[in-house]
Amino acid sequence: MVIDDTICAVSTNLGESAINIIRLSGNDAIKIVSSVFLGADLKNVESWTINHGFIINDLGERIDEVLVSIFKAPRSYTRENVVEINTHGGNYVTSRILSLIISKGARLAEAGEFTKRAFLNGRIDLSEAEAVMDVISARSKKALEIANKELSGNTHQFIESLRKELESLLLLITVNIDYPEYEDEVKITDNEIVKTTSSLIEKIQKALEEAENMRVYREGIKTIILGKPNVGKSSLLNALIKEDKAIVTNISGTTRDIVEGEVNIGGIILHLIDTAGIRQTDDPIEKIGIFKSIEKLNEAELVLLVLDHSQKMSEEDRYLLQMTQNKKRIILGNKTDLNKEKIEEVETLDVSALTKEGLPLLEEKIKEMFINEEIGDSSGAFISSSRHISLLNKALLSLKSAKDAAINKEYVDMAMIDLKDAYDVLGLITGKTASDTLIDELFAKFCLGK
Ligand SMILES: Nc1nc2c(ncn2[C@@H]2O[C@H](COP(=O)(O)OP(=O)(O)OP(=O)(O)O)[C@@H](O)[C@H]2O)c(=O)[nH]1
Ligand SMILES: [Mg+2]
Incomplete structure (x- = not known):
């Protein structure tokens, strides 16, 4: 998919505040802002610079004194040209600048569209994109810690390593399947399936065990x-x-x-x-x-x-x-x-x-009921969202079914279907196998301007 339009949005919360940030992303982001900017020639400034100047309308009248940050593709949030305009934080002034930018060819972004572009342009995977929202919505130290781990790619690496193992196994089966007359090959294949699925099942079970604590920290009760x-x-x-x-x-x-x-x-x-x-x-x-x-x-x-x-x-x-x-x-x-x-x-x-007697005990009891202190985070998976947990559970079922098929010496095709299912389901976590609809649904939950 080629993304060739330029999007814009107010990335801060509208309301009276010290500053607002209007963000643009797309091929024409720098060109559009430079057409309403009085100051340095933005088209020729270095990437990663902040430039002081004024936003002016078509008559050359000053609308606001601003700071403009330039991030040239591909080293930007979205991998596209990104411009951020720090305006004064009034509703009216911000809306006027936004309208002006739209009149010059940018389009109002949908919720989460900047992060969606970072995903579509391959800078982050789906689990990392979801973690961006988790960082924003984190309301406790632990929730923030988990979101940051996910954002820095821990979940991505965990899932991709599982998928790699599955990929090698599927490859081996495909090669061996060409020699069904050799009983030895069938045996080796079955052994390999049992060995690999057992190890994957163990890893996923461990991650799921840890995930329940993480989900509670992330979502609350x-x-x-x-x-x-x-x-x-x-x-x-x-x-x-x-x-x-x-x-x-x-x-x-x-x-x-x-x-x-x-x-x-x-x-x-x-x-x-x-x-x-x-x-x-x-x-x-x-x-x-x-x-x-x-x-x-x-x-x-x-x-x-x-x-x-x-x-x-x-x-x-x-x-x-x-x-x-x-x-x-x-x-x-x-x-x-x-x-x-x-x-x-x-x-x-x-x-x-009335007297608050017993409340500390109640709090302790709740924590005890929902958090298993003995479980740490040694799997490194940082699975915390209900979406990821349910997908991992699905993958687990498919892997168990593949393992059973191999143990029972059923036709290898049966195991292969299950292994392929597990592979695809895991891909839904990172977005490798996600449909456009799923991606749209996930990003629609984001905030505007993110
Ligand atoms: N002595 C004492 N009184 C309490 C305590 N908790 C609540 N009350 C009193 O009990 C009455 C009812 O309290 P509420 O908190 O309104 O009870 P509620 O269960 O929300 O009642 P509804 O909304 O009508 O269902 C009030 O007069 C409170 O001051 C307590 O621990 N000790
Ligand atoms: Mg009441």
Whole structure:
């Protein structure tokens, strides 16, 4: 595919700020900017320079005083000519410059299109492109560390080394397949398949084992706070996020809509959702809230089921206990600062949203449930996204099936189909075998100007 147009976008967040950056990429990037620039002759300046001057309109009127960075192809973010204009950070001035640039022949970029070009032009692979977004969206030290490892090519190298091994094996089978009459060759082929698939399976299993920790660090944990009315769900949310975000009253049915908050516990981001207390009600608004709570429960990875420790268990509590029994959950006995009633049916982790007692224990328990401290990162794969994890799982299945075929001495063609599948599925991680649709879908999730 030949990319011959020039794209532009505001790469900073629009709003009043010290500076905005307008970025262009494409064959004509330098030519376009130089046609609206008063200062050095940008077409003849060195690459990797910053040039002071003014953006002027067709009448020669100054629109803004700017700094223009020039990156000549191929040593640029996209491998194309890239220009970055540092403008003053006002909405109006930035939009005017952007319009001017568009009038000179650039086109507004789509979300992620700069990074997409870096990928299409072969500077980075798909996993590295995805890591760019991970760096941007990282909200904890660990998430940033993982994103940086992926961005510097660790995942790419891991996947490509697996693919190379598969490639050699496929080549060997293809050569041997030409001599089916030699039983020895068949035996050697089967042995090779078993040996190579076993080693690949082991490597992938190790990477997947590590990936679960990484995924949690990268994506955080979707956590729902659930319980009957008035047990202290909103108080718990507020206590955890250390902010008075949700309304708390002693009236049952206070929370109607869902309230969200985020907290970093020992390096893991909890995406918390406080919900309407669940009970039988005729109130139409409360009913909608309860419906939403149940909907959110389905998406949640962790349920904090709140019971009121100052009261006896009720039917509603039992109903909720049953409803959440197949989810990863922590049953909290809240309000331990008050009279403790016996909760015999289930084991609770006792807390007080009011005095904060027990909250450090809760945080520890969550970390324990989701992070296996004994697992490190020795595979070097840095697989952390759900997309990569599911593809690796697919590859694993195909490899196991190829191994079984060889062990059972089935026709080698059977194993070959599976090996080829594994090879292609791994290629979806790095983008080697990705379709245009998949690539478009992935980049559409990016920010504008990146
Ligand atoms: N003593 C004590 N009171 C608490 C504690 N947690 C919450 N409360 C009180 O319990 C009442 C209900 O608290 P909320 O946080 O609004 O309860 P909720 O579960 O969100 O209630 P709904 O939104 O109505 O479902 C309020 O009066 C809180 O101050 C606690 O740990 N100890
Ligand atoms: Mg509430």
